[in-house]
Amino acid sequence: MTKIGIEATSTFFPAGIESASLLANKTGIPENIITDKFGLYEKHVADETMHASDMAIEAARPIVDQYGPDTIDVVIYFGSPHKDYYVWTCASKIQHELGLKKAYAFEIMNVSSGFPVALKVAKDMIKADHTIQSILLVGGCKESQIVDYTNPRSRFMFNFGDGGCAALIKRDSLVSEILESAIITDGSFHQDVRIPAGGSKNFASHETVEQRKHYIDVHNPADMKERLDPVSIPNFEKVIRKSLQKSGLSSENLSLLLPLHTKRSMFNQLLSSLDLPEEKAIYLDHHGHMSSLDPCVGLHLAQEQGRLSHGDIAVAVSAGTGYTWAATVIKWMGTK
Template sequence: MYTSRITGMGKYVPENIVTNDDLSKLMDTNDAWIQERTGIKERRHIKKGDGNSTAVMGVKAAEMALERAKISKDDIDMIVFATLSPDYYFPGCGVQVQELMGIHTCPAIDVRNQCSGFVYALSVADQFIKTGMYKNVLVIGSENHSGGLDFTTRGRSVSVIFGDGAGAAVLSRSEVEGHGILSTHLHSEGKHALELSLKGPSTNHWVPQLIEENPQEDIPYYPYMNGQFVFKNAVVRFSEVIMEGLKANNLEVSDIDMLVPHQANLRISQFIQKKFQLSDDQVYNNIQRYGNTTAASIPIALCEAWEEGKVKEGDTVVLAAFGSGFTWASAVIKW
């Protein structure tokens, strides 16, 4: 019986730091208002001319992950790329990464599960390895949010939250029982899909039609979020899916060495931490520095936790996410 282990992690965030004070010059907001509601102090945005894109940032994170896994691009059997902000409507970013990195003709899959995207992608990779079909799978989460946000007062409730960046992991085959990814748990509830959505442009409403049909105060090609409704659902589903993962592996909350939640809102993470009575050393948050980077948030946070020595060999690590769809997911890992 094969298992899959994370053998290398990498991350990349643009150099351009955007503080809350910077945003206050573009919209009616301020540092105190943003920090009180989200915990965010700053985020990174792609800057025109810096050469970055969703795929390019993914490559930078992937190259770091490959180096740390001590394998070459020729060892990659599959690419799984999670994003809600691809460079093109089609093709997907997976094949772009393949071309940019000069990887052979392995399969490339794009996962569109937004904030839960990385855990979904991790689960896909895990299944291919466990069946014995592939040995090394490159999993990437990358987002360019800043290219599609409304930086006016009208859009502040969404635009202050999101940042750009990428994280990557190499999953490799192992035969050591009881280590690596122990289980993944995936869920969705489509009836709430439009509570956190981007309705257009799409094949139903393309850009010229959107501009013609909608007044400037209600532009559907900017993201929409029913913040309070999302928050209430998130805290419930986070709790459920974390407990589901623990029970599947006969673990207790006290067995968690590190919980890495999707960095949606610091208040959600704090709510979950308090509910499960976890210490600050058992929960990793970096939303204060990067904002919500959607599919990139968990791999960036997991990479940093490992770099800082907060995730060590033998630790029980739990990943958990909730987001648009609604989708939610968890993974339990013995590091």
């Protein structure tokens, strides 16, 4: 049976850094709250010259240089929907700038839950189409730009940071194998988190700019919290356990959890629900939350830190507003 896996990963982070101290000054929130409760010591922030597509391109370059542009059949952008332009695909720019003339390109978007979903899509595409040998997943994020630090309703999103990542998905990979996925969507949350203006419902105008409606916002935080808190950790746990079960495994086999960046208390709750020690998870307290990129960044950091050994089982798990929880299991074989 054909094994389809992640052959290589790469990341890119802009030079700009916002420390917890700087965030404390911008928000009025004490620095110790930002480090201890937000779980954030610093995050990368891009300047006005760098955008989501640029960071995705820079992240993918090392992979393209190593494997060659002619080896890549498909490019899938799975990153932040806050891109260089609205109603625009950056996948085609990425394909062009990287010289991937053989590959076609498209995008999938499921906000922060994108990476586990993208892994499933890439695996299923290669499995279904014998002409596809490799797929390059690329993501970029500049969501620090859409945070209004004066708006307490969006406080839980103050950890948004910037960066890029890429993963090469390959037929007959010797490095890893993508196993099964599990996904839950609860669309009752579809109205809770959004940028209020700029779309067709509230088109951009002088008034929307003056009223600061082009930043991400939560309509009613207390109401969302009341509805979300009872289901969030259980749904995280469900998709993790179900993806493992579909892979013929259990949580006892879990070697490393690769979650999105959340506040420290939620991270600890998730570990507790899985009976998993903290050393078996990656926590991005020096990067923050980068939309759908987090689990891919976590996987790359885990490789750099030597935290994956032959036979290890990792789970990439994330959740995106709207609200979707997604997990994909990865069996690690080694490095080339």
